[in-house]
Amino acid sequence: MFEARLVQGNLLKKVLDAIKDLLNEASWDCADSGIQLQAMDNSHVSLVSVNLRAEGFDKYRCDRNIIMGMDLTSMSKILKCAANDDIITMKAQDNPDNVTFMFESPSQEKVSDYEMKLMNLDQEHLGIPETDYACVIKMPSGEFARICRDLSQFGESIVIACTKEGVRFSAAGDIGTANIKLAQTSSVDKEDDAVIIDMQEPVTLTFACRYLNMFTKATPLSPQVSLSMSPEVPLVVEYAIGEIGQIQYFLAPKIDDQDN
Amino acid sequence: MVKPTSSPPIIGKLHTFSTHEVKQVRERLVGWYDDNKRQLPWRTIAITEPDRNIRAYAVWVSEIMLQQTQVNTVKSYFEKWMCKWPTVSDLAKATLEEVNQMWAGLGYYSRARRLHEGAIKIVQELDGEFPDDRDSLMKQLPGVGRYSGSAVASIALGHCVGVVDGNVNRVLARVKGVGADISNQSTSEHFWTLANQLVDPDRPGDFNQAMMELGATVCTPKTPNCESCPLRPHCVAFHRNSAQKRSSIATHFKQSDKKVSQESTSIPDLECLPTCDFCLRKEDWDESLGVLNYPRKAQKTKSREEVCAVVIMKCENGKMLLVQRPKAGLLANLWEFPSIPLVAGDETSRKEEERVVREVLKEKYGLTSTQTDSITYSADVVHIFSHIHQTYRVYQVSLADSQGLTWPDRYQGGQWMEKTEFLASATSTAMKKVLKAADPSEQNNKGKRKKAESRDSPLETKKQKTISQFFSAVSKKR
The missing domain is CATH 1.10.340.30 (Hypothetical protein; domain 2)
Incomplete structure (x- = not known):
């Protein structure tokens, strides 16, 4: 028996909005410790990892580890049926063919449940090495979304350069070039608006706009986003999911192929 | 049934x-x-x-x-x-x-x-x-x-x-409403x-x-154009579908233009024997599919997964070793790069896989240890045959000369070919893909083309990496 109840049901709705454009389907691994999802997009350029801790749920029970393969478009359709203030409960048997989503209105006067067929997905699970990143940039998530959107008008790629002066996002293309520089905020009035840069060594990397824009679909989840970079490894874009977990996007950089 | x-x-x-x-x-x-x-x-x-x-x-x-x-x-x-x-x-x-x-x-x-x-x-x-x-x-x-x-x-x-x-199967299944x-x-x-x-x-x-x-x-599989079909008056599928539409919500409201279906007079009888084995049963009829309910699909057999390593052995003179496949079976008689079947779905690490490849190259192809040490992995190429999902792991090795080389008995013969010869000889599309994936000149061309398209953006010459080049697969712990 698996059951997870989340009073803040809209967090789950937002999680789905944050991954459904990138992934068609994915497996939710449910264990005693919580729920995890890891999947690459179709082109294998990016990887999404969602972690929802058991303690974050208002009720959590998972007798046996189960893997639930879901069509994320269908799941998203179902979650669209839940109101923002609904309490969402996910339920499944130990060897499930189906998963049930139950939505309760805060007054308990309306209760709906939706059952969805599960899929058998054979997905590769990747090991993500522990990395001490050379630069970690924390910034307002809305600002990051805005930058990605603005720069993608110029070209297919965005260069992110982090130095001790600050972080520079730039793009170049047929219409010209664009540069946006953010400096570390000196006085922090509001924590959510702060830009904080933690840098061991300067890093400059190039990434495809398309994916960055898809990552920013997670913006409603959290007021802050963190970008972690090291030379020649994937960028990590991380958003907190309320108090209960986090979503991480890994994006492979574009690199000059010298050896090929 | x-x-x-x-x-x-x-x-x-x-x-x-x-x-x-x-x-x-x-x-x-x-x-x-x-x-x-x-x-x-x-x-x-x-x-x-x-x-x-x-x-x-x-x-x-x-x-x-x-x-x-x-x-x-x-x-x-x-x-x-x-x-x-x-x-x-x-x-x-x-x-x-x-x-x-x-x-x-x-x-x-x-x-x-x-x-x-x-x-x-x-x-x-x-x-x-x-x-x-x-x-x-x-x-x-x-x-x-x-x-x-x-x-x-x-x-x-x-x-x-x-x-x-x-095609005829589909036309007849629809026209005669065969749901078997x-x-x-x-x-x-x-x-x-x-x-x-x-x-x-x-x-x-x-x-x-x-x-x-x-x-x-x-009368195509996915998007039949019933409007222009000469057999529409006879078509059971079409009439069953329009009968369903007539019973829809629209009939509860007045239609603004009084275009009551004129064909209703010539509808063939949709009734059949209650015991008929060829009818599509009511519970199998999917309203959203309409005429696409026919023909009823057979259970698809899953195509099988196969993985093999393909080794492009290149001599200093630029020639590559090709071997001819057996006279029977898949891709019979075609020329291919020496291929080493690997176990599909096996989650052996790349190192282990390379070790197997080296071993086989030494034993069956007569390469020396120094030669096999220089093999490099270049790319994965996926080719889908009708019944096989084939992944080729492309390896390359450069050799000083072709002396002392041999190949396993299952191949009919071997030959050293230039790239142009290879492209002109009887080879499968899969092997052409393999060479393309391994050939640096192909990739450079791609880069050049891109450069020419967007002259002023030096950024676009960079090559997009994939996640798998950074993280490797782990076996699931359960």
């Missing part, structure tokens, strides 16, 4: 044609074909060529090519083929190697071999004359079954026999009976091509 083969299925009259219907279907279909047929090279030959042997030869070649292959792909192959071997005796004189080379890219290479064998047989045993009817065509020519035999007999020789292919699994023997038998009953004795070839053409252009 699987019945033991001993008891014949019960077939209601909904799924058969009355004499009157047969006449109407013939008229409508042939009339439609005259107005809408596509001009295809083999059709022209079948109509204009006076020599029956050339007609039969052209139709035979086209039908074999068209098996499992799309018309547009076949067109150019067919024209090249007929240019090179305009008659059956020309084909009989060709070598199998030439035939395979000509076929390269079409897939299912046994088809080419059988054409070649058939041509030799016609010239040597039948004095260059094609057999005269369907049964002897099937008996005498290798690779000619009921379908190809009937097609050649009706289209080229004017015999009155029906033809059933995938089309992969069942009894269902396909029924379609043959219907086709033989329908075929127009005055123009059998045109009628059969009209059926297939209708399936290919109007």
